[in-house]
Every structure is written in structure tokens, then in C-alpha cells.
Amino acid sequence: MRLTTYTDYSLRVLIYLTVHDHKSLAKIQDIADAYQISKNHLMKVVYEMGKRGYLENIRGRNGGLKLAVDPETVNIGTVVREMEEDFHLVECFDCQNNGCIITPACRLKGVLKEALDAYLNVLDQYTLSELVTNRNELRTLLQQNV
Amino acid sequence: MRLTTYTDYSLRVLIYLTVHDHKSLAKIQDIADAYQISKNHLMKVVYEMGKRGYLENIRGRNGGLKLAVDPETVNIGTVVREMEEDFHLVECFDCQNNGCIITPACRLKGVLKEALDAYLNVLDQYTLSELVTNRNELRTLLQQNV
Numbered sequence: 169m170r171l172t173t174y175t176d177y178s179l180r181v182l183i184y185l186t187v188h189d190h191k192s193l194a195k196i197q198d199i200a201d202a203y204q205i206s207k208n209h210l211m212k213v214v215y216e217m218g219k220r221g222y223l224e225n226i227r228g229r230n231g232g233l234k235l236a237v238d239p240e241t242v243n244i245g246t247v248v249r250e251m252e253e254d255f256h257l258v259e260c261f262d263c264q265n266n267g268c269i270i271t272p273a274c275r276l277k278g279v280l281k282e283a284l285d286a287y288l289n290v291l292d293q294y295t296l297s298e299l300v301t302n303r304n305e306l307r308t309l310l311q312q313n314v
Numbered sequence: 315m316r317l318t319t320y321t322d323y324s325l326r327v328l329i330y331l332t333v334h335d336h337k338s339l340a341k342i343q344d345i346a347d348a349y350q351i352s353k354n355h356l357m358k359v360v361y362e363m364g365k366r367g368y369l370e371n372i373r374g375r376n377g378g379l380k381l382a383v384d385p386e387t388v389n390i391g392t393v394v395r396e397m398e399e400d401f402h403l404v405e406c407f408d409c410q411n412n413g414c415i416i417t418p419a420c421r422l423k424g425v426l427k428e429a430l431d432a433y434l435n436v437l438d439q440y441t442l443s444e445l446v447t448n449r450n451e452l453r454t455l456l457q458q459n460v
Contacts, residue, residue: 169317169401171426176404179422180414204413244425255315258322267350268326269458273451275444276325279390280317283436290429298421305419312415 171252177205177213178251182242182296184310185223185235187303193232202310213251220250239300245292255284317398323351323359324368324397328388328442330456331369331381333449339378348456359397366396385446391438401430 180203188194196214200207214233218225224236256262257280260271271277300306326349334340342360346353360379364371370382402408403426406417417423446452 169315169398169403169430171315171403173405179404180416183416183420183422203415244422252315257315257317258325259319269349270326270329270452270455273448273455274329275446275448276329276390279437279440279445283433286436287429287433290432291425294425299425300421302419302421306416309416309419 169257171248173209174213174216174253175248175251177203177210178217178247179244180205181210181213181217181233182222182235182239182247183300183306185233186239186296186300187306187310188234189307190234193226193230193234195232199233201313204313216251222247239297240295242296243292244294244296244299245288245290247296248291249288257284315403317394319355320359320362320399321394321397323349323356324363324393325390326351327356327359327363327379328368328381328385328393329446329452331379332385332442332446333452333456334380335453336380339372339376339380341378345379347459350459362397368393385443386441388442389438390440390442390445391434391436393442394437395434403430 181199184199184202185194196207196210200210214223214225217223222235222237222242223233225231225233254262258268258277260266260268260274260277261280268274327345330345330348331340342353342356346356360369360371363369368381368383368388369379371377371379400408404414404423406412406414406420406423407426414420
């Protein structure tokens with residue numbers, strides 16, 4: 169059971185932009201270098217996060233990325249729900265492609281749904297700002313590869 | 315976020331064998347037909363479940379599968395932990411392949427671990443027998459494709 173790399177990277181981008189020193193805008197290349205991850209993959213993530221209003225992508229020579237939201241208002245459960253492609257724990261969670269014959273009587277789906285809700289409820293209790301209270305320490309680590 | 319098909323099928327096999335009428339042993343082909351799923355894939359699942367003591371695979375002309383455990387003692391959380399390949403929600407859960415630079419200071423991992431624990435704790439509250447209290451209804455559905 170894994171989250172997609174897409175969701176993983178979204179959370180990393182949010183952490184990066186929150187601890188960034190704000191003297192200049194962040195570049196996608198800097199984020200890719202800091203985490204040693206694919207810039208191409210990151211561009212898709214950043215585009216989607218821009219569409220969803222988490223960040224602003226300012227064009228031009230001095231352009232770059234900045235957070236478009238207050239980290240105190242960014243709920244981790246909401247980010248994961250928005251960025252994760254699906255939560256189809258087992259086949260019957262995917263109504264359109266479900267072929268499991270016992271679905272009408274199966275109690276497993278309800279149990280798994282209850283477990284998924286418990287998972288998301290924990291994430292709902294945290295904001296982005298709570299993840300970066302040690303921002304100096306995070307910033308130092310992020311500058312190691314730049 | 316999904317469980318593997320492997321875990322999905324393991325749970326289906328357990329449900330099938332629990333509601334099976336016990337007049338004869340169950341055949342892998344029957345389970346594949348009932349759920350309309352790949353027999354090859356199912357053979358690997360059944361082999362692993364045999365190794366783990368969930369079922370017995372009796373050879374010979376009248377051979378087949380039967381549950382080797384009391385459904386009241388089969389904990390769903392344990393089954394999912396045993397059959398799911400991993401729970402590497404994000405890269406840093408995989409110690410051997412983790413390259414995320416902020417790991418030493420990152421608080422996200424703790425939050426995701428807390429969410430995963432909440433998920434598994436829900437599954438730990440259910441046994442196989444609680445999933446099949448409506449066994450006649452399940453049996454009828456499973457006989458539709460046979």
C-alpha cells in the first residue's frame with residue numbers, strides 16, 4: 169500500500185516552499201536538485217498544484233514559485249485527497265471497473281472504508297505549518313545538494 | 315492508494331473458503347470462475363496462503379482447498395499485514411531505497427505513520443467470521459458463475 173510518487177512530491181514541494189527563505193522565488197530546478205528527483209516529474213506536480221491554488225508560478229527572468237496559501241490553512245488530509253489519484257483499496261472501490269461478484273453482500277468493503285476513513289482522519293488533524301516548525305533544520309538539509 | 319491485487323485476492327479466497335459448503339473440497343478453478351479472476355494469479359496467492367497456514371491444499375483426484383484455521387481466529391489486520399507486499403506510503407518508509415534529503419528532520423513521516431497505524435488498527439478489530447455472518451447470501455452470489 170503506497171501513495172503515488174505524485175502525492176509524495178506534492179508534499180515535498182509544499183515543505184520546500186514553506187521553509188524557503190523568501191528572499192527570492194524558488195525554481196523548479198532548485199527543488200529537483202534539493203531532493204535529487206526528476207525535474208520533469210516535478211513540473212507536472214507543480215502545474216497541478218498551481219491549478220489547485222497551492223502555489224503561484226511567476227514567469228520571467230526573476231520568476232519562480234511561491235506558496236499562494238498560508239501554511240496554517242493547508243490541511244494535509246485535503247492535500248492527499250486532492251493529489252492522490254484514487255483510494256481504490258480493492259476492486260470494489262472502483263465502481264466503474266468493479267467485477268467482484270460478491271459486492272452486494274460483502275462486508276469487507278465497509279471494513280476497508282472504515283480503515284481508510286481512520287487514515288484520512290489522522291491526516292486531517294495536521295496542517296502544513298505543523299510539519300515545518302523546525303524550519304531552520306529543514307532548510308539546512310535542503311541546501312545540501314544545491 | 316491501493317492494496318495489491320494479491321491482498322485483494324487473498325481476502326476473497328478466505329471469504330470463499332469460509333462460506334463454501336464443506337461437502338467437497340474447493341478447487342482453485344472454482345474460485346477463479348466464481349470471482350472471474352485469473353487462475354494463474356490465484357495459484358500464487360493460494361500457495362502463499364498455504365505456506366502461512368491459512369489453508370490446506372490436498373492433492374489427488376478428490377483433492378482441493380480447505381480452510382486450515384478457525385475463521386473466528388483470523389484477524390483481518392494480520393492477513394493484510396502478511397499478504398501486502400509493503401506499506402511504503404512515501405519513499406522514506408523504504409529505509410533501503412530512501413534518498414529523501416530531509417528525512418532526519420521531516421515530521422511528515424511521523425504523521426503518515428500515525429495515519430497508517432490508525433488504518434491497520436481498524437482492520438485489527440475484525441475477524442474473518444465477522445465478514446461472513448451473511449454466509450448464505452455470499453454463497454448464492456459465489457455460485458452465479460459456476
